[in-house]
Amino acid sequence: MLNLNDYKGVFVFVQQVDNKVTSVSYELVSKGKELAKELETSVTAILLGHKVDALCTNLAKYGADRIVVVDDPALETYMTEPYVYAMSEVVKAYNPEIVLVGATAIGRDLAPRVAARVLTGLTADCTKLEIDPETKNLMMTRPAFGGNIMATILCPNHRPQMATVRPGVMQRSEINEDAKAEIVHYKLDDIAAHINVEIKEIIKKTAGKMDIQDAKILISGGRGMGSPENFKLLDNLAEALGGTIASSRAAVDSGWVEKDRQVGQTGKTVRPNLYIACGISGAIQHLAGMEESEIIIAINKDPGAPIFEVADYGIVGDATKILPVFTEQIKKLIEQK
Amino acid sequence: MRVLKVVVCIKQVPDTNEVKLDPVTGTLIRDGVPSIINPDDKAGLEAALRMKDEYGARVTVISMGPQQADLALREALAMGADEAILVTDRAFGGADTWATSSTLASAIKKLEFDLIITGRQAIDGDTAQVGPQIAEHLGLANISYAEDIKLEGDSVVVRRQYEDRYHVIKAKMPCLITALSELNKPRYMTPGGIFDAYREKTVTIWTRPDLDVSDSNIGLKGSPTRVHKSFTKAVKGKGTVVALDIQESADFLIEKLKEKFIL
Numbered sequence: 001m002l003n004l005n006d007y008k009g010v011f012v013f014v015q016q017v018d019n020k021v022t023s024v025s026y027e028l029v030s031k032g033k034e035l036a037k038e039l040e041t042s043v044t045a046i047l048l049g050h051k052v053d054a055l056c057t058n059l060a061k062y063g064a065d066r067i068v069v070v071d072d073p074a075l076e077t078y079m080t081e082p083y084v085y086a087m088s089e090v091v092k093a094y095n096p097e098i099v100l101v102g103a104t105a106i107g108r109d110l111a112p113r114v115a116a117r118v119l120t121g122l123t124a125d126c127t128k129l130e131i132d133p134e135t136k137n138l139m140m141t142r143p144a145f146g147g148n149i150m151a152t153i154l155c156p157n158h159r160p161q162m163a164t165v166r167p168g169v170m171q172r173s174e175i176n177e178d179a180k181a182e183i184v185h186y187k188l189d190d191i192a193a194h195i196n197v198e199i200k201e202i203i204k205k206t207a208g209k210m211d212i213q214d215a216k217i218l219i220s221g222g223r224g225m226g227s228p229e230n231f232k233l234l235d236n237l238a239e240a241l242g243g244t245i246a247s248s249r250a251a252v253d254s255g256w257v258e259k260d261r262q263v264g265q266t267g268k269t270v271r272p273n274l275y276i277a278c279g280i281s282g283a284i285q286h287l288a289g290m291e292e293s294e295i296i297i298a299i300n301k302d303p304g305a306p307i308f309e310v311a312d313y314g315i316v317g318d319a320t321k322i323l324p325v326f327t328e329q330i331k332k333l334i335e336q337k
Numbered sequence: 338m339r340v341l342k343v344v345v346c347i348k349q350v351p352d353t354n355e356v357k358l359d360p361v362t363g364t365l366i367r368d369g370v371p372s373i374i375n376p377d378d379k380a381g382l383e384a385a386l387r388m389k390d391e392y393g394a395r396v397t398v399i400s401m402g403p404q405q406a407d408l409a410l411r412e413a414l415a416m417g418a419d420e421a422i423l424v425t426d427r428a429f430g431g432a433d434t435w436a437t438s439s440t441l442a443s444a445i446k447k448l449e450f451d452l453i454i455t456g457r458q459a460i461d462g463d464t465a466q467v468g469p470q471i472a473e474h475l476g477l478a479n480i481s482y483a484e485d486i487k488l489e490g491d492s493v494v495v496r497r498q499y500e501d502r503y504h505v506i507k508a509k510m511p512c513l514i515t516a517l518s519e520l521n522k523p524r525y526m527t528p529g530g531i532f533d534a535y536r537e538k539t540v541t542i543w544t545r546p547d548l549d550v551s552d553s554n555i556g557l558k559g560s561p562t563r564v565h566k567s568f569t570k571a572v573k574g575k576g577t578v579v580a581l582d583i584q585e586s587a588d589f590l591i592e593k594l595k596e597k598f599i600l
Contacts, residue, residue: 316578
């Protein structure tokens with residue numbers, strides 16, 4: 001039986017791609033800090049990569065008390081096994097009580113293998129993390145069944161308690177410009193020996209558009225927009241309001257927009273200040289990805305559409321007719337200012 | 338020539354797209370919801386069947402689940418799989434991803450294989466953990482989120498999806514790949530295939546005694562995680578819904594955006 005008291009501290013895996021920290025990592029350092037306070041312990045960021053020391057400054061500003069850096073040429077680009085090895089070694093050396101990882105395409109590949117290797121449980125895609133006031137266990141809440149059910153999961157007898165966390169769900173804290181973190185360079189000599197695949201090519205998707213998880217205003221379209229051409233109406237409104245476009249799964253499946261625009265259970269979770277859903281009926285899977293938005297406006301022809309259940313303001317009508325008038329009026333208002 | 342052996346892990350899941358919420362109680366209506374082969378797994382199966390078409394690969398499907406999962410395995414056989422194994426026992430019940438993957442890994446160990454394909458994630462659990470964890474228990478390389486799979490000699494070349502890019506990754510077999518439903522469009526069962534699935538082919542049943550795995554690594558007992566509670570989400574208070582003409586609609590929205598200081 002393992003002695004749970006031997007495991008201390010909240011650890012956060014910091015994801016970096018091309019030596020840029022992925023947004024969710026700051027969200028998790030912020031959340032980790034909160035949890036650490038409740039547990040009267042500290043938050044440690046684990047940073048894997050090559051020549052990544054410069055990334056430490058910002059991690060400290062978001063609240064990391066300590067940063068464990070594993071710097072190795074073999075960690076420059078994400079590959080499963082070298083990362084799993086390095087991460088597992090750090091976890092085994094420090095015995096944290098909690099390990100948080102972003103539920104990204106990297107985190108959801110890395111975390112399961114690390115959990116299996118260090119013999120502990122892992123809860124996927126959490127949307128809420130709390131400390132049980134009595135047992136001090138981590139209560140990990142996640143959607144299941146396509147977002148129909150929420151389940152709170154515990155990992156009572158194994159350590160660390162590991163969770164992947166959906167990007168965009170936890171709030172970043174205010175940054176503290178003066179904060180400093182202790183930086184530890186953790187040495188592992190044989191990381192390159194763990195490379196067991198070969199990356200033949202890296203193909204970047206042409207983005208050009210703002211990431212929907214970073215946007216404060218999202219104009220989102222679904223099947224009810226009728227055609228890919230009508231998505232131009234969404235673009236126009238997004239431009240007028242300084243936002244970007246998003247979509248439902250139906251519009252992605254129809255090939256009207258790129259997959260990176262998709263909001264929902266199999267797409268991204270977003271939490272903008274304003275979400276305007278146009279011609280989106282509001283399948284549960286879609287609602288799961290956007291219902292935490294500050295203000296939700298829905299325009300849909302069908303008065304029975306479930307999207308109206310979560311909308312702050314709903315218009316029963318044809319978005320393709322209303323949007324041009326609405327956009328023109330906004331443009332005029334902005335010009336007058 | 339040596340026959341390429343591919344093992345595909347499939348899960349029978351309720352079709353969550355068909356699940357509706359009771360508008361009054363907010364609970365799930367599960368009655369009459371059909372069971373299907375999990376979509377990512379079905380794409381993995383199709384990828385394996387294409388290797389059979391092209392290279393004469395032998396395709397074995399394996400599923401852990403209750404007796405009813407026989408139906409999913411028969412469908413896989415009817416699509417063209419050669420062999421099907423159902424891993425079923427009450428002792429395996431209540432398993433989290435750790436125990437599920439260790440059970441499946443111990444079953445796969447009994448088989449000869451060059452390549453294991455699983456779906457990325459199941460639509461009922463959405464964890465994406467079982468595939469990579471099977472690879473971990475078997476000590477194999479894994480490539481997750483496959484959008485394209487090609488064979489090249491004794492290796493696979495996979496286009497692996499990330500949020501903003503792809504990696505084209507080459508790995509020597511044996512290894513494990515997790516498939517995305519975008520990978521392909523799975524074929525339908527054929528009438529001849531259905532006939533064979535029920536008359537010519539069998540679903541092999543493996544129970545607890547058939548597997549060489551410790552009790553501490555299976556079922557509820559072998560699961561580090563516990564479901565503490567589950568609940569349906571609280572429904573947010575309904576907002577204002579209006580039906581107006583086009584101009585009035587635009588005016589209404591402008592008014593609201595001004596109230597909220599967005600304009």
